[in-house]
Amino acid sequence: MQASPISIISLDGRDFLVKRDDLIDRYLAGNKYRKLYTLLQTPKEQLNKIISYGGTQSNAMLAIAAMCQQKSWEFIYYTKSLSDTQKEQQNGNFYEALSLGMHHYEIADELYQDFIASLRVNLDEKTFIIDQGGAVVEAEAGLQVLAGEIQEQKEFLDRHNIKALCTPSGTGTTALFLAKLLPEYTVYTTPCVGDIEYLKTQMLALVETLPSNLKILVPKKKYHFAKPYKEFYEIYQKTKDAGIEFDLLYAPQMWQTLLEQTDEAVLYIHSGGVTGNGSMLPRYEKKFNVT
Structure with missing residues (x-):
């Protein structure tokens, strides 16, 4: 490039x-392209699932969804509870990420931190976790x-x-x-x-x-x-x-x-x-x- x-x-x-x-x-623009560069170079056969979490305004969420669609990887994204307005929006990052195949799950606010802390327990070798905002080494x-x-x-x-x-x-x-x-x-x-x-x-x-x-x-x-x-x-x-x-x-x-x-x-x-x-x-x- x-x-x-x-x-x-x-x-x-x-x-x-x-x-x-x-x-x-x-979709894969700006610092999200840079942060996901290593995964974009990863052969698609090496992984089959990406997990991440954060907010519904997240640019990283949308970029990961676009990457996973390109790679034919499953993308699971966790958030805290959403308002009805957020769920019904027909534009923006959350709507577009869902249209790219993202699987979204809500976690009750009081359980969210403990749930996120447990994500790395018993991971298989073909699943990769991207921390909120793409903050990975x-x-x-x-x-x-x-x-x-x-x-x-x-x-x-x-x-x-x-x-x-x-x-x-x-x-x-x-x-x-x-x-x-x-x-x-x-x-x-x-x-x-x-x-x-x-x-x-x-x-x-x-x-x-x-x-x-x-x-x-x-x-x-x-x-x-x-x-x-x-x-x-x-x-x-x-x-x-x-x-x-x-x-x-x-x-x-x-x-x-x-x-x-x-x-x-x-x-x-x-x-x-x-x-x-x-x-x-x-x-x-x-x-x-x-x-």
């Missing part, structure tokens, strides 16, 4: 370079490919004085391995799912120590993951008007902290996931009367 291209957008008087991993594939191989692409594009980056990379974090897997693999760059990220301690805990489950070039930007305001905020929609619209659509779950908070807390030239790694906007945009339209 050819390296994903780099685009330039202008925001608030600053030029940003964007690594267009969103263009890799409709196998993700490093795909991020080595991404790091290699960035190194190959170094001449172009140098012309724009790029010394820093940026990507938002759920589990922090992408930012962590990019910092580890590219020590010559500062890697900015921000915690989008939990707080900074949650993010560090997730990262330290994959490595012994955090790289010194990894810089976690803490938002000035506390945000609840997947909840609509008017300022997030404004940033989403601003980047879209600049020429690139980003997801509404992670990107707005990253762009906000990046614009507020940095001033140097940055290469933003587009983490994909724009298919989820199909279910997020109606929520913004309903709450804020925007179109």
Whole structure:
């Protein structure tokens, strides 16, 4: 596969370079393609079942469903109890993942953590578990490919004085391995799912120590993951008007902290996931009367 291209957008008087991993594939795009790279290279005869868990807005869930359809692997996905609204949605990541063949099971909220902890008991050799968000050590191989692409594009980056990379974090897997693999760059990220301690805990489950070039930007305001905020929609619209659509779950908070807390030239790694906007945009339209 050819390296994903780099685009330039202008925001608030600053030029940003964007690594267009969103263009890799409709479903297997962005950091999910990178995280699943090892499994995508795995012969389909080696496995027959993938198990994962998390939320119904998950970009990883949809990417895994697309991969399993390609490989003819069974995909089982566990969530906490869903609302009737979530079950009835006819667009968005959950709906599309089901259409790709995902088998979904709800676990009562009070039993969820213990159930997830028991998933690895008595696994057979053809079943593979992907932790929430694709946070597995196998993700490093795909991020080595991404790091290699960035190194190959170094001449172009140098012309724009790029010394820093940026990507938002759920589990922090992408930012962590990019910092580890590219020590010559500062890697900015921000915690989008939990707080900074949650993010560090997730990262330290994959490595012994955090790289010194990894810089976690803490938002000035506390945000609840997947909840609509008017300022997030404004940033989403601003980047879209600049020429690139980003997801509404992670990107707005990253762009906000990046614009507020940095001033140097940055290469933003587009983490994909724009298919989820199909279910997020109606929520913004309903709450804020925007179109």
